Amino acid sequence: MNTVENNNNYEENARFLKALAHPTRLHIVELIRDKEPCVKVMEEVLGVSQANVSQHLTLLRHLNIVEAKRTGNQVCYRIKNPRVLKLMDMLTDQ
Amino acid sequence: MNTVENNNNYEENARFLKALAHPTRLHIVELIRDKEPCVKVMEEVLGVSQANVSQHLTLLRHLNIVEAKRTGNQVCYRIKNPRVLKLMDMLTDQ
DNA sequence: TTAGTATATTAAGTTATTCGAATATTTGAA
DNA sequence: TTCAAATATTCGAATAACTTAATATACTAA
Numbered sequence: 015m016n017t018v019e020n021n022n023n024y025e026e027n028a029r030f031l032k033a034l035a036h037p038t039r040l041h042i043v044e045l046i047r048d049k050e051p052c053v054k055v056m057e058e059v060l061g062v063s064q065a066n067v068s069q070h071l072t073l074l075r076h077l078n079i080v081e082a083k084r085t086g087n088q089v090c091y092r093i094k095n096p097r098v099l100k101l102m103d104m105l106t107d108q
Numbered sequence: 109m110n111t112v113e114n115n116n117n118y119e120e121n122a123r124f125l126k127a128l129a130h131p132t133r134l135h136i137v138e139l140i141r142d143k144e145p146c147v148k149v150m151e152e153v154l155g156v157s158q159a160n161v162s163q164h165l166t167l168l169r170h171l172n173i174v175e176a177k178r179t180g181n182q183v184c185y186r187i188k189n190p191r192v193l194k195l196m197d198m199l200t201d202q
Numbered sequence: 203t204t205a206g207t208a209t210a211t212t213a214a215g216t217t218a219t220t221c222g223a224a225t226a227t228t229t230g231a232a
Numbered sequence: 233t234t235c236a237a238a239t240a241t242t243c244g245a246a247t248a249a250c251t252t253a254a255t256a257t258a259c260t261a262a
């Protein structure tokens with residue numbers, strides 16, 4: 015492993031952590047973790063605007079942390095990168 | 109657990125992740141992990157300015173992630189919150 | 203088609219991060 | 233003392249992240 019590779023790892027990992035370093039996005043991930051909720055449901059549980067939920071979801075999607083699946087009218091989300099589950103576990107056990 | 113408590117947890121966890129969501133700070137934590145390097149050494153290894161290292165260290169100190177110990181002229185750092193080690197492990201194993 | 207529901211995108215304003223430069227503080231050694 | 237080395241702090245400018253509001257898109261049902 016040379017310096018450049020290390021550097022890239024730090025940057026990639028920093029991007030990953032940054033994507034989750036927001037209370038709403040942490041909450042979203044926890045919601046998605048067990049079920050596969052659609053945006054409308056998340057909007058209600060989170061208590062933030064539809065646009066805001068959608069923006070956070072877009073960010074998580076672009077980082078391959080979650081993925082979307084359209085079913086008719088609605089779009090449901092699920093975890094794509096299982097690494098995020100380990101992270102959530104780490105945060106959970108006090 | 110009520111909504112407020114949940115909210116606080118998300119915010120606290122988000123603050124924790126945000127503190128680490130920077131390539132230089134991830135690198136710093138990895139350096140501190142094994143040894144207890146002083147600022148001068150970190151500055152050289154990281155290849156960033158002294159002021160910048162110090163700024164990142166201050167941030168990590170304020171979040172109780174690392175702690176400082178002065179020895180004469182120099183200040184050495186070590187991990188204070190062991191939780192960060194779990195996080196680093198999680199990032200490391202591919 | 204048209205209307206309604208669900209979701210996504212864009213734009214604009216605000217706040218937060220980041221970094222470099224300059225300066226201050228602390229300590230040891232002469 | 234005085235100087236030099238190590239570290240910390242402050243300030244300002246650039247950039248990034250966040251939120252709200254408005255609008256666009258996708259789909260369903262009538």
